[in-house]
Amino acid sequence: MMEADIVRRPDPTEVFDRDAAYVMQTYSRLPVVFVRGKGTRLWDSEGREYIDFLAGISVCSVGHCHPEVVEAIQRQSETLMHVSNLFYNELQSRLAERLCGLTGMDRAFFANSGAEANECAIKIARKWGKRRRGPSCCNIITLEGSFHGRTLATVTATAQPKYQTPFTPLPTGFRYVAAGDLAALDRALDESVCAIMLEPIQGESGINILRDEYLQAVRALCDEAEVLLILDEVQSGMGRTGRFLASQHSGISGDIVTLAKALAGGVPMGVCMAKGSAAETLEPGDHGSTFGGQLLACAAAIAVLDVMEREGLMENAARTGGHFIDELKKLAARHPKHIQEVRGKGLMVGVELMDVDARNVRDRLLKAGVVVNAIGDRILRFLPPLTVTPEECDTVIRSLDEALNDHNQEGKA
Numbered sequence: 001m002m003e004a005d006i007v008r009r010p011d012p013t014e015v016f017d018r019d020a021a022y023v024m025q026t027y028s029r030l031p032v033v034f035v036r037g038k039g040t041r042l043w044d045s046e047g048r049e050y051i052d053f054l055a056g057i058s059v060c061s062v063g064h065c066h067p068e069v070v071e072a073i074q075r076q077s078e079t080l081m082h083v084s085n086l087f088y089n090e091l092q093s094r095l096a097e098r099l100c101g102l103t104g105m106d107r108a109f110f111a112n113s114g115a116e117a118n119e120c121a122i123k124i125a126r127k128w129g130k131r132r133r134g135p136s137c138c139n140i141i142t143l144e145g146s147f148h149g150r151t152l153a154t155v156t157a158t159a160q161p162k163y164q165t166p167f168t169p170l171p172t173g174f175r176y177v178a179a180g181d182l183a184a185l186d187r188a189l190d191e192s193v194c195a196i197m198l199e200p201i202q203g204e205s206g207i208n209i210l211r212d213e214y215l216q217a218v219r220a221l222c223d224e225a226e227v228l229l230i231l232d233e234v235q236s237g238m239g240r241t242g243r244f245l246a247s248q249h250s251g252i253s254g255d256i257v258t259l260a261k262a263l264a265g266g267v268p269m270g271v272c273m274a275k276g277s278a279a280e281t282l283e284p285g286d287h288g289s290t291f292g293g294q295l296l297a298c299a300a301a302i303a304v305l306d307v308m309e310r311e312g313l314m315e316n317a318a319r320t321g322g323h324f325i326d327e328l329k330k331l332a333a334r335h336p337k338h339i340q341e342v343r344g345k346g347l348m349v350g351v352e353l354m355d356v357d358a359r360n361v362r363d364r365l366l367k368a369g370v371v372v373n374a375i376g377d378r379i380l381r382f383l384p385p386l387t388v389t390p391e392e393c394d395t396v397i398r399s400l401d402e403a404l405n406d407h408n409q410e411g412k413a
């Protein structure tokens, strides 16, 4: 049987209608049903091919259905998928060792998503703070424009009212300061603060890169004030920027680091890692997860790390990402009326537009067979698999060029 024959090809209209009737309408979905993926390519229910420059929002970093990850999942699912965390798990211990080696952390707690990994970080910080300076040392400072997840604690850490307002009352214990404003951070620090939590590159709010000097100064402030630095690398980690962690570009290390998204190549998994006294904070009974770190996800994650290493994907992210950003800047020079800024590190890239709605450009690109993301009406976000080639980047840039030219010709977009 041909590979394509075993793929279900549902009628898209039926899928749209059933979704509208039975699924909670929490997403503004685009009208495509993807049914198959391979490497950097996706195919929809009509058999159309797309080049994927979103990768499940930074999830499918080794490419769709990488044979080694598929094999690891198959093998593990035929052997043992899940045991309770009440028992030892060889793969979990091996994965923890591997991740600690890559991040400089001492211990890992496995969860199922980025939000859950951040919940663990918040719990560690609070317990650590209370032990250190008493019960009132429980406040965490986060940055405006951040995104840390959708659970009640992580949406409160997410300093963006649009995600919070419908869900008040929110948990207490969070303070917000403007990203990049060191003086504001200094003012917000007092004896009641146990941690500062930030993303080295704010992904959801438009690829805002925090400067090296700022991150280094934050690290120094944390050391001085004896508070923990929590680095949320859920989107920026796992080699996407050309280093395993984006914070490694700035030469800083967190006391707590969280990862998720690309960790298990599409199998849900998150991890909260900590070092020093932060790593020794949680004790039996303090925290847990039924699924966190289960065998299937661990097998997938170990295969992802093997593939990343053997195929040199971090190096490719740096090299091909550099090419992509350079070419986008050349495109910006050809479209000065529409491209305001190109920013990014490795393969975490944003293009800020003006006088053209980013969502319409995204829709044009989708029609042309290119999957990208629009953040609001101004920013296009590109997060391709780390296996992407310079030629594929050039293809996407040509499509973007055409989309902007079409917009000009039609006088609207």
Ligand SMILES: Cc1ncc(COP(=O)(O)O)c(C=O)c1O
Pocket (backbone or CB within 6 Å): 112, 113, 114, 115, 116, 118, 147, 148, 149, 150, 199, 203, 204, 232, 233, 234, 235, 236, 260, 261
């Ligand atoms: C930086 C960051 N933290 C946390 C999250 C939440 O992750 P999840 O959706 O897996 O809960 C995201 C998701 O986009 C993210 O980008």
